[in-house]
Amino acid sequence: MNSRRVIGLAVHALACVIYIVLNGYAVPAYKQLVGGLTSRGVAIGMAMYLIFYFFVSLNLILVFIQRQAIQFGLVIFMMLTILFYLLPQYPIRGLAYCALTGGLAVGAVLLSNALNSLYTRWCRPAGGQPLTIHPRRATSRLLLITALIGVCICTGLLGLKIFGGATAEPITRHSNDSGECYLVTYAPGYHKLGLIGRVFELFAGEYFFRVYTADGALLESSEWNFRVTEIFGGPAEFNGSTVLYSGTQGYEDWWVPECA
Known part of the structure; x- marks a missing residue:
């Protein structure tokens, strides 16, 4: 070699x-x-x-x-x-x-x-021909x-x-009927980066939610799911073990089996 x-x-x-x-x-x-x-x-x-x-x-x-x-x-x-x-x-x-x-x-x-x-x-x-450097x-x-x-x-x-996720500010909180889980709706903190953050905010979701267990362990988050685009037509809430949120196509759902 x-x-x-x-x-x-x-x-x-x-x-x-x-x-x-x-x-x-x-x-x-x-x-x-x-x-x-x-x-x-x-x-x-x-x-x-x-x-x-x-x-x-x-x-x-x-x-x-x-x-x-x-x-x-x-x-x-x-x-x-x-x-x-x-x-x-x-x-x-x-x-x-x-x-x-x-x-x-x-x-x-x-x-x-x-x-x-x-x-x-x-x-x-020594004394050899100089190397030819090709562009x-x-x-x-x-x-x-x-x-x-x-x-x-x-x-x-x-x-x-x-x-944006680390500096997000909580807006609303909602627990499911059994009390096993709760979700929090957040507003990302992109605006804290000034002009760059505000430009990026135009192409990102206005809000996202995180689902936690009653002990505070994170189960799910719409923050990193590109298929979930939330608009704040109303706070996300539980319907049994399903999260209902306002999306671009109206009310959409996200099933969280751990909260059943």
Whole structure:
């Protein structure tokens, strides 16, 4: 195995290790900040393993590809695949893992290429012909910019959503008939970010609700479900174990079986 592949393999392996570390710290930190991931659906744990294996496999493939245009193209493909796989059921994970995998993969490609360039210059024999530095191809640069823009957009949206939820202000509270659960309707705190927050507020929901057990454990939240768009035609309330709320199509419902 030549030096270029050895360096690339080491850098991309480091990216996989960083993925594990960041994932291990980010999930508990978010749970402590907001209270839980509260995604709906089944087998999400297996999906996270699948995304990690996909990320590792793609990094291994990138080691054996020399053209940057193809490398960055594969990174964009990976990011789009993760978004397609997780949205709209798992929006927080879709944005987070798209930014995480895309950022690490782009960083690994750029770092490995830079280290290879330095190693080649360092190993060049004295008196040898100077290296010819070829200008970057427009396609490679365009794909790199596209990948970085995708990472930045996902990171920015994720940060705004987390900030809006963390600074949300409670408006109403309603308990179900059995007293096993209660829900709180919140107004996100996007306006606290000034102009950026107010612009983002135009494209986000005006309100969201969270469902808790009687002990205060978070069960569900409409905050991270893109399919739920609340308008404040009236406060969300329980009807048995079903949450009724004002949506864009009139009154809509969300069944919470834990509150039956």
